[in-house]
Amino acid sequence: MHEYPSIADHGLIGDLQTTALVSTDGTIDWFCSPRFDSPSIFASLLDHAKGGRLSTRPHDDGFQSKQLYFPDTAILITRFLTEKGVGEVIDFMPVSSETPSEQHRLIRAVRCVRGAIDFDIEIAPRFDYGREAHQVTVTDDGAEYTAGSSTLTLSLIRDSGDERLGRPEPTDDGDLRFALHLVEGQMRGVILETGTGAGPQAVSVADAQRLFDDTAHFWQDWVGQSTYTGRWREELQRSAITLKLMTYAPTGGLVAAPTAGLPEQVGGERNWDYRFTWVRDASFSVTALLRMGFTHEAASFALWLRDRVAEPLGSDTGPLNIMYRIDGNPDLDEEVLADWEGYRGSYPVRVGNGAAGQLQLDIYGEAMDAVWAADQAGIGIGQPGWQAICGLLDWLADHWDQPEEGIWETRGGRKDFTYGRLMCWVAFDRAIRLAAAYGRPAPVARWTTERDAIYNQIMEKGWSAERRAFVQQYGEQVLDASLLKMTQVGFVTPQDPMWTDTLKAIEEELVSDSLVYRYDPAASPDGLAGSEGTFSLCTFLYVDALARADRVDEARLTFEKMLTYANHLGLYSEEIALDGQQVGNFPQAFTHLALIDAAITLNDRLDAKTRRAAPSAGRAE
Template identity: 80%
Template sequence: MNEYPDIADHGLIGDLQTAALVTTDGTIDWFCSPRFDSPSIFGALLDKERGGHFSARARGENVKTKQLYFPDTAILITRFMTEDGVGEVIDYMPVASDTPSERHRLVRQLTCVRGSIVFDIAIAPRFDYGRQPHEVTVTDDGAMFTAGETTMTLNLIRDADLERLARAEQTDAGDLRFTLSLVQGQTRGLVLEMNGAPEPRAVPVDEARRLLDDTAHYWQDWIGRSTYDGRWREEVERSAITLKLLTYAPSGGLVAAPTAGLPEQIGGERNWDYRFTWVRDASFSVTTLVRLGFYDEAAAFGRWLRDRIAEQAGSDTGPLNIMYRIDGDPHLSEESLEAWEGYRQSFPVRVGNDAAGQLQLDIYGEALDALWHAHNAGIAIGQPGWIAIGSLLDWLADNWDQPEEGIWETRGGRKDFTYGRLMCWVAFDRAIRLAVAYGRPAPLARWTEQRDAVYNQIMTKGWNPERRTFVQQYGETVLDASLLKMTQVGFISPQDPMWLDTLAAMETELVSDSLVYRYDPSASPDGLRGSEGTFSLCTFLYVDALARADRLDAARLTFEKMLTYANHLGLYSEEIAPTGEQIGNFPQAFTHLALIDAALTLDEHLAARRPGRRTNP
């Protein structure tokens, strides 16, 4: 029997400062606090013995479970169906404030909706990735866990004046186990509070219900601001809520995923920590959120980006790192949790990310493209922001023509990646447009000269005349799905013969039953052992490219096929294995961003198609 749940067998809850994963059997097996990038408290997802967990499961044989989100919210409901009754565990985190906080609440509300049901509950925290021992004190109202300066209070949801619940049984390891029996109509539960009240307290059922209602209203009000009314509303809005869950509200930074160490190949070494803000991912989020009408979130990241540029102005390493901690800290030193076995023995388990020191030239184009889209949405760039842009472009003008590590963060050395040059072209192009639009002072002649030089270089060195395709890096023949962005950013017409030949070559080598590989590691060594699955971002980029090439029937079919790879809640990890299993960190912001963009592009092109018209497959 497999001792680890499938990566896809999880839902996500969060409070806009941190998040937790909940399995379909009611176990929280990943939770870090007080921030996304803090050490884990529950980490059984990466080591079933050492990681720690918080489970609430219905007792009985042949228990069936179903999981869903309360409509238009980030409130997760896990339903248990037994021979004696039906029960629900409602998991959520009340939304935290926009200021950094050490206090976070995780609520598990247990209800019997029919018959009777017995829940077995186990709380086994492992602080600081299991490296910090803890003590526990049990009271009638709950328990207090203490690990160094960290405290975690367990408050019981119950009517204090009517009943007492049996005290939890304490194990030698400092874990708690107890049983909760409910009959139809009863609601009880637990509230975990990080660094909050000094003693446990009974939380009245009515108070818990009000907290649930307030949380539901927050999410419903937020998603109600979406301007999307297209064909795939359910999928788009679930992706939007997921992106919001991955946003650190105090800074506006977006984490690439809430997890670390989930493998791109089961048993392999491609296991990375994604709990940080990538300039690339977060820049794409600005464009996507603007298209959905979420201007506040787009503006918040714009400020975050401006601050990062200003901090590194004049630096020899360039005006931007490729990633930062969610508060803007650039230090992300990588280490391996040597004692942890990894998800299904996928070792090493890395925390931190050494790729932070890489040179990736594409981030400048992605950042400027985001600011251009924000401008078009009415989000103005102030004078400090314009000075930061000028500093960025000054550096790029002197440094774009050099080898780099590339978008995929390979560890095989610096190379002349075509995609990196493509996005340098975007950076100069968008900066020129912004200068003209605002009437701001700028060295337009120099920026134009550099933009044109990048364009000509790509057309000569990035194009392989023998293969008749744009290639991953200069002087090579390998294809790269990142170049699907070429038509999206306006570098080349989607009907240009050079582009159509490139798209045809990708379909032959990178596309497998609509799913798209990033590149072929065997043909382009990336410094790592093993292989990987298809990259979900690239599949949605392929949909976008097909739509722009007026191949709408093929685009729509590919999109609909990709939707079948979502998990039961509409969530996606980074990649899809050849078996159809989700692999890689979960859920991944990049994938959900690309899903939204693909849906919007498809909607626009389908709306423009005349009734009865057919397109090439």
């Protein structure tokens, strides 16, 4: 077996403040605590030798493994099939409160469901990205790891009749290993807890089962709020749960992905830290979740966004940074873990994100579109929010007409990106609508002037008569899949000849058997070496665009094809490589929210097609 599992060979668990990845061989190879963006405790996914792991696997080789989620929950079950029996590893994290906490529990229950099975368990933490050495103290009830001010407590799950459950034995490097023999019907396991310092305390099987039941009830109750009843209900619910897992409950901030350093090209340098809240990604999630009926999450992010807009201008990039830490802190200094080899040799491994200081004008349109969608759903912004919006639009009116880094965060310098201008148009358009809807005081005349100026500029400079298409940047001929949003935001109609020509050009150049590239890096240098796969967000944007253009049969086939690229649990990373493997950070919020939007749009268009095709009722004679 490869030292590094495939990126797609993982499931995600979490407690709404942090998450962990569990591979199909029963290894937790990514876990940060107490928050998504905290230093890692387990990170063998980025360095097999130095990253640390929690491993549970059958003692005998030759086993098969399968994974599934307990229905409508974030509880992950990894099943092992051996010659002697069948066992299960059940991983979950009891949901935290909406108060930031240092204490988080990761529960791993191990069960034999048929025959008998022997498991080998290894607990090998590596604190602060492996930079902080640790000590371990072992007791009959478990163990405690300490590394500076950090603690990790290991408590055993055992039956009251157990005198001693395979007391863990420390290795020379401070790790723990022990064997677990189970027969049919037995369940044992471990609980890892961060930030307590209380020492290990054995937990009964009955208490572990109650934690399981409580966690299952939480997720099933939450999923039960969904109002979606259309096609692909299971896929949409899994995407919604995944987005919920990536939302930091104390603030409502959504991380772009719960991982760092997973490569867009294996062996390449396009390896970024996505454990932060992008204004763009989180704004898109508002619309997606609202369309499924999840209003609480939309309202929470709206408050998070309002607080960011209301903050004093801290840089020359405008009232909003493109990304923040989940608590709103703008400090995202990027550093390289120089001693780590990276996933399958994909170096460098970066933590923090140097793109945080970029100017990306599109975020103002995405933020305002989210505010508009929330308002339409009855989530008001109030007077303080409106004042903040007016300040934001005043700044944008003075600054929209300038080069910027663009949606894809290229590192090749600022340019006049058409998508950035498009979303500035959206910002003014939605603000004008909000002002008119409630008679709010606003410089509507100026906003209208700027909106119309942007429209005319895009039509003049963003359209290439040579390519017969809207292009990535003014004065160039490069196509860009981000412009698939043009009809979604209402800038052009799906039947506009300029749009149908653009869609045709994108299909000819950027679509590969339904999968869609963002752009051609060879034609538009982005300041980075190497190439990348197709961008899964763009594929779902393509589905949405096809559906809106009444090409519903093509849209459905494209959507169904894309579903085959999901992993065994319905999860998606950022990109799909040439060989069909998932690459990039995993799972990615962008992809899952775009799946939801595309599926709902397509479902509505399919229903409309069915209604049109139905024979009209005849009159009674």
